[in-house]
Amino acid sequence: QVQLQESGPGLVKPSETLSLTCSVSGGSIRSYYWSWIRQPPGRGLEWIAYIHYTGSTNYNPSLKSRVTISVDTSKTQFSLKLNSVTSADTAVYYCAAFNWKPGGFDPWGQGTLVTVSS
Amino acid sequence: EIVMTQSPATLSVSPGERATLSCRASQSVTSNLAWYQQKPGQAPRLLIYGASTRATGIPARFSGSGSGTEFTLTISSLQSEDFAVYYCQQYNNWPLTFGGGTKVEIK
Numbered sequence: 001q002v003q004l005q006e007s008g009p010g011l012v013k014p015s016e017t018l019s020l021t022c023s024v025s026g027g028s029i030r031s032y033y034w035s036w037i038r039q040p041p042g043r044g045l046e047w048i049a050y051i052h053y054t055g056s057t058n059y060n061p062s063l064k065s066r067v068t069i070s071v072d073t074s075k076t077q078f079s080l081k082l083n084s085v086t087s088a089d090t091a092v093y094y095c096a097a098f099n100w101k102p103g104g105f106d107p108w109g110q111g112t113l114v115t116v117s118s
Numbered sequence: 119e120i121v122m123t124q125s126p127a128t129l130s131v132s133p134g135e136r137a138t139l140s141c142r143a144s145q146s147v148t149s150n151l152a153w154y155q156q157k158p159g160q161a162p163r164l165l166i167y168g169a170s171t172r173a174t175g176i177p178a179r180f181s182g183s184g185s186g187t188e189f190t191l192t193i194s195s196l197q198s199e200d201f202a203v204y205y206c207q208q209y210n211n212w213p214l215t216f217g218g219g220t221k222v223e224i225k
Binding site: 107108 | 154160167173217218219
């Protein structure tokens with residue numbers, strides 16, 4: 001079955017760019033819409049963006065101006081870049097697989113905490 | 119953006135009792151509604167999709183119902199491992215949005 005694993009720096013300075021990668025194993029990168037979701041400490045979930053292996057993307061309007069999502073099918077990875085970060089971007093970042101049918105995000109990576117601080 | 123509102127914020131239930139969680143959408147999401155369970159320090163786990171279909175491996179004590187704007191997740195007899203936070207999520211419209219969560223705690 002598909003397994004996801006996030007990787008990237010756990011600490012980013014304010015105004016810099018947060019960069020994360022999600023490695024996909026156990027399944028085809030062509031099978032899902034690959035998403036990033038975040039969760040600030042003690043708070044709820046916010047969908048950030050998705051990308052399909054074809055390159056089709058969709059972004060949350062609240063973050064669209066600062067976010068880039070990309071996919072590397074040869075490496076079975078997809079990535080997130082969030083620029084001009086502030087402390088409000090401190091969160092656990094999850095990668096997850098989304099499909100319209102059957103519906104929902106499944107599976108999820110374990111999540112990685114990114115702290116924005118100088 | 120569709121706003122998902124969950125109630126109550128916290129539900130205190132004794133083991134073996136029934137728990138009923140509500141989720142309301144600010145506009146119709148038809149049946150494009152999922153429920154997730156999240157335990158401390160873990161990623162969310164998909165429980166229900168299509169408003170009422172259990173995901174693979176989810177026990178039958180979890181059931182979902184509703185369509186349009188009103189949805190319910192019912193846990194028929196709470197087990198110790200069910201105490202967690204539950205989120206609903208709509209996938210009918212962009213952006214995809216989650217409710218604020220309901221924490222089910224031991225009474």
